[in-house]
Amino acid sequence: MINKKSVSRGIKIVTPLMLGIIPFGLISGISAANTGLSLGMTMLMSIGIFAGASQLAALQLISINANMLVIIYTALIINLRMMLYSLSIAPYIQKVNIKWKILLAYSMTDQSYAMSSVHFMNNPDEDKKSFFFGASISIWLIWQISTLVGYLMGSIIPPELGLDFGIPLTFIAILLKGVAGWPGVIAIITSGTVAVLAAQFPMNIGLVLAAIIGIISGSLSERILSKKREVSENE
Amino acid sequence: MNNTQLILTIIFIGIGTFLFRFSFIYLYGRFELPNWIRRAMRYVPPAVLSALIFPAIVIKDEIIWISPQNPRLIAGIVAIIIAWKTKKLLLTIGVGMVLFWLISFI
Numbered sequence: 289m290i291n292k293k294s295v296s297r298g299i300k301i302v303t304p305l306m307l308g309i310i311p312f313g314l315i316s317g318i319s320a321a322n323t324g325l326s327l328g329m330t331m332l333m334s335i336g337i338f339a340g341a342s343q344l345a346a347l348q349l350i351s352i353n354a355n356m357l358v359i360i361y362t363a364l365i366i367n368l369r370m371m372l373y374s375l376s377i378a379p380y381i382q383k384v385n386i387k388w389k390i391l392l393a394y395s396m397t398d399q400s401y402a403m404s405s406v407h408f409m410n411n412p413d414e415d416k417k418s419f420f421f422g423a424s425i426s427i428w429l430i431w432q433i434s435t436l437v438g439y440l441m442g443s444i445i446p447p448e449l450g451l452d453f454g455i456p457l458t459f460i461a462i463l464l465k466g467v468a469g470w471p472g473v474i475a476i477i478t479s480g481t482v483a484v485l486a487a488q489f490p491m492n493i494g495l496v497l498a499a500i501i502g503i504i505s506g507s508l509s510e511r512i513l514s515k516k517r518e519v520s521e522n523e
Numbered sequence: 524m525n526n527t528q529l530i531l532t533i534i535f536i537g538i539g540t541f542l543f544r545f546s547f548i549y550l551y552g553r554f555e556l557p558n559w560i561r562r563a564m565r566y567v568p569p570a571v572l573s574a575l576i577f578p579a580i581v582i583k584d585e586i587i588w589i590s591p592q593n594p595r596l597i598a599g600i601v602a603i604i605i606a607w608k609t610k611k612l613l614l615t616i617g618v619g620m621v622l623f624w625l626i627s628f629i
Contacts (some may be wrong), residue, residue, distance in 0.1 A: 293559050297604025298526075306528055307613075308612050308613075311612060311613050312612065315616070325529070329529060329530075329533070332530070332533055336533050336536075336537035337533060337537045339540050340599050341572070342536060342540065346536060346570070347527075347583045348575060350529070356528055356531070357530055359537055360532055360535045362575075363536040363539075363540075364539045364540065365571055366568065366571050367539070367543050368543060368564060369535075369564060369568060370540065370543040371544075371546050371547065374543065374544055374546045375546075375551075375556060376550050377626065378547045378548045379551065380552035381548060382551055387549050387572055389549060392548065393541065393544040393545035393549075394541055394545075395629040397625075408625075431532070441621055450624070451622075453579075453598070453620065454616055455597060456576050456579035457598065457599070457616045457620060458605050458616060459572045459621040460599065460615060460619070461602070461615040461624055462568075462572060462612075463569060463572040463573060463576065463606070464603065464607045464613075464615075465610050466569070467569055467604070471566065472565075472566065473559045475569045475573075476569045476570070476590050477570070478570075478574075479570040479573045479577075480576065481576045481577070481623055483573070483574035483577050483578050484578050484581050484582065487578045488585060489583075491609045495574050495575070498570070498573075499574050502569070502571075502573065503566045503570045504563075506563075506565070506566030506569065506570060507565075508561070510562060
């Protein structure tokens, strides 16, 4: 039922990525400890959500006492991209039963999705279920362990050291890894500016506003820039 | 935030995130995403992340603090440059953190 060779190929393909996943997990554990979460709560979050950037965002917002709905909204909107992964990986795992679909969906991450989808394009004969499972589950395991280790580290490091600054620093690293083209830069600058100017709005609604305005300005500028290009190509 | 609120927050985020992951794996062939939504989705991560980054490095005690004396701002800007040039997670966090300590404690 499960193809061991495919599973181990899946594990192998994500192994080099652990260099990025381990520190990310450590930081999320450290931040959880510094935010004052119990170990049980931290692991509930890590296993129940299993999406690093949204967990860090939630922790940052919990530490500044943000409104609960704003925390949920922010974490969810960060994870909206998972729908695109779901759409893109869906054709490869249509033949598996619903239990496998649930397991594969739950354990899917940016990294396991990206590596698997490229691999499936180049290797149509791969046992996709097993490969995808191997890629996702090894990241899952490493993530949980590094979160746990990070939590234990965080509980002995005094909060005065300001390790919570690791959260925005991690976001900076993730943000600049993925940014492509001017529309992305425009989205970043408008959203960031609105977030600063609207920071004192009640219930952290400024964050919601900033995200929406940033998304709109990014998509609009992509449309305008692509039209301009068409015009100049026609001239 | 009390424990009940915290658990509820985690559960809601967890269920929502699972539904995003499961959505098209489950719905495949029955539903298509319109193009404008696909395009907008590409700008969700940069918009949300920068909405979290900017206030965290610019605002201190509810006041906008743009000055070379603001350790988070200076460390943040250097981290942005390093992340942009090298794309390295550890290096970005490491240099940003050390710089932040240096400026705050000197």
